[in-house]
Amino acid sequence: MDLTNGSIAIEAFACLKCQARLEVRTQALCRSVVCAQCQAAHLYDAGSGKLSYKRKYRGAIAKRYLEIGDEGVLFRRRYVVVGWIAKKESSASYYWNEYYLFNPVHGFAQLSVYEGHWTFHEQLRVYPRETNINQTLIFQRNVYEPFNHYACTVLAAAGEFTHDIHDQQEAKVRELISPPYMLTREQSADELAWYLGTYVEPEEIRLAFNKTEKPAKRTGVGACQPMKLAIDKKVLTTVSIVFAVLLLLTMLVLRFADAPRTVFEQQFDIHGAGPTGVSTALESQSFALDRFRNSVELFARAEAVDNSWFELSGALINNATGEARSFVLNIEYYHGYEGGESWSEGKRNDGIVFSALPAGDYHLELYGVSDPGRPVRTFLVQVEQNVTLWSNFFVVLLLGLAFPLITWWRVSRFETARWGE
Amino acid sequence: METRSPFARGPVRIFIGVLVMAWFSLIGAHIYGFRFFKPNLERAEDRQAYGATYTHK
Numbered sequence: 001m002d003l004t005n006g007s008i009a010i011e012a013f014a015c016l017k018c019q020a021r022l023e024v025r026t027q028a029l030c031r032s033v034v035c036a037q038c039q040a041a042h043l044y045d046a047g048s049g050k051l052s053y054k055r056k057y058r059g060a061i062a063k064r065y066l067e068i069g070d071e072g073v074l075f076r077r078r079y080v081v082v083g084w085i086a087k088k089e090s091s092a093s094y095y096w097n098e099y100y101l102f103n104p105v106h107g108f109a110q111l112s113v114y115e116g117h118w119t120f121h122e123q124l125r126v127y128p129r130e131t132n133i134n135q136t137l138i139f140q141r142n143v144y145e146p147f148n149h150y151a152c153t154v155l156a157a158a159g160e161f162t163h164d165i166h167d168q169q170e171a172k173v174r175e176l177i178s179p180p181y182m183l184t185r186e187q188s189a190d191e192l193a194w195y196l197g198t199y200v201e202p203e204e205i206r207l208a209f210n211k212t213e214k215p216a217k218r219t220g221v222g223a224c225q226p227m228k229l230a231i232d233k234k235v236l237t238t239v240s241i242v243f244a245v246l247l248l249l250t251m252l253v254l255r256f257a258d259a260p261r262t263v264f265e266q267q268f269d270i271h272g273a274g275p276t277g278v279s280t281a282l283e284s285q286s287f288a289l290d291r292f293r294n295s296v297e298l299f300a301r302a303e304a305v306d307n308s309w310f311e312l313s314g315a316l317i318n319n320a321t322g323e324a325r326s327f328v329l330n331i332e333y334y335h336g337y338e339g340g341e342s343w344s345e346g347k348r349n350d351g352i353v354f355s356a357l358p359a360g361d362y363h364l365e366l367y368g369v370s371d372p373g374r375p376v377r378t379f380l381v382q383v384e385q386n387v388t389l390w391s392n393f394f395v396v397l398l399l400g401l402a403f404p405l406i407t408w409w410r411v412s413r414f415e416t417a418r419w420g421e
Numbered sequence: 422m423e424t425r426s427p428f429a430r431g432p433v434r435i436f437i438g439v440l441v442m443a444w445f446s447l448i449g450a451h452i453y454g455f456r457f458f459k460p461n462l463e464r465a466e467d468r469q470a471y472g473a474t475y476t477h478k
Contacts, residue, residue, distance in 0.1 A: 229435075231432050231433050231436060235433055236436075239433070239440065243440045243443075243444070250447060254451050258451070291454070292453075293452075293453045293455070294454045295451075295454030295456060296454075325461065353456055353461060354461050355456045355462060356454050356455045356462070357454065386454065389451065389455075389456050391457065391458045391459075392447055392450050392451070392455075392457050392458075393447065395457045395458055396443045396444070396446065396457075399443060400439070400440050400443045403439060407436075
């Protein structure tokens with residue numbers, strides 16, 4: 001429905017000061033009209049249909065994005081802009097714009113814009129139950145935090161209003177937020193009103209009013225601007241702790257209910273080394289891996305390593321397919337006594353984990369090389385199937401907690417910016 | 422007065438969904454015997470082809 005094309009009757013007047021055209025769309029609901037050109041405010045008597053000059057405002061101080069008579073669809077309702085007011089906080093220098101919207105069926109609404117942040121306000125028919133207004137308030141299942149309270153002054157205006165906007169001078173306003181919503185309590189000398197505001201993206205305003213020019217860029221964080229992908233910090237903490245505990249319990253259950261099993265253990269003797277110091281190939285007995293896929297840890301221990309080193313290279317070979325996984329284990333252990341203190345470095349054992357080994361019979365092929373000064377004659381090799389992969393636990397924990405940590409940081413930054421405004 | 426649970430909000434559901442997937446991946450990795458970090462899938466032929474081992478521990 002096009003509101004300006006016949007469905008709303010427009011009554012036209014001439015400004016009593018500058019003769020500019022003044023329009024009244026709200027008919028009997030109109031109480032005052034302000035000239036957009038000269039800022040002369042008039043009282044409107046719907047009964048007689050006459051204007052009477054009352055006062056003059058200082059003048060427009062801000063560029064208006066919406067003009068009187070602009071039409072747009074917001075929240076599935078078509079509104080026409082009937083008025084505009086620039087207000088400032090009485091004890092501060094900043095100001096904001098409020099656009100008054102009218103729909104003949106749904107009545108009035110307001111659009112406020114500050115620093116490029118738009119909020120759509122509708123007067124509430126059922127007011128929130130006030131306990132202590134300085135504290136949190138619950139309304140329509142949302143928890144509202146007190147955000148700001150101030151007295152405001154009208155700086156400039158244009159269009160028509162259902163009240164004498166001068167009566168709003170020094171109106172006391174309290175704002176409570178639960179992004180993307182805002183509750184506003186406005187108390188003037190003879191009226192108390194509550195409004196429910198909803199944050200609107202600037203692009204939605206542009207599209208709603210079919211404007212080609214983009215609205216002014218946003219600066220900072222709006223009072224009730226919702227953060228994208230925001231999660232309450234308490235929820236983040238609770239979910240993260242539950243996740244970490246669940247992960248740990250899972251690992252413990254897997255560790256004990258599906259415990260690792262030693263499938264191979266053999267002591268090898270090195271009888272001689274070739275000219276390069278590498279032992280002849282040592283071949284192990286066969287052992288079976290019986291699960292569909294297996295995590296396997298190969299572990300070697302050489303007790304004879306003492307202030308020396310031992311390198312064990314080789315391959316884990318599938319008897320049936322011949323597919324081999326190669327490895328190199330380095331065992332080195334050094335110790336001594338220096339400057340009144342004993343020290344040690346390295347270990348007499350080393351191990352390696354193989355992933356996702358298919359079921360089958362396997363054997364090992366090994367080559368040992370040791371320090372020529374302290375040759376290793378014997379070493380132990382052990383193979384465990386179904387090892388507990390604690391590194392998986394830490395990888396999943398880290399990935400799982402990366403999102404809450406990043407979100408925590410984002411929420412902190414966003415909220416600091418919001419409350420710092 | 423009843424309030425809407427903060428756990429019912431969209432991003433929280435996505436977050437919990439991601440965590441549930443991570444939990445299932447942990448179980449799946451255990452069943453499959455797969456290690457996410459340095460899985461050591463190198464084959465001996467690869468080692469010969471590259472000339473030196475790149476197997477991690």
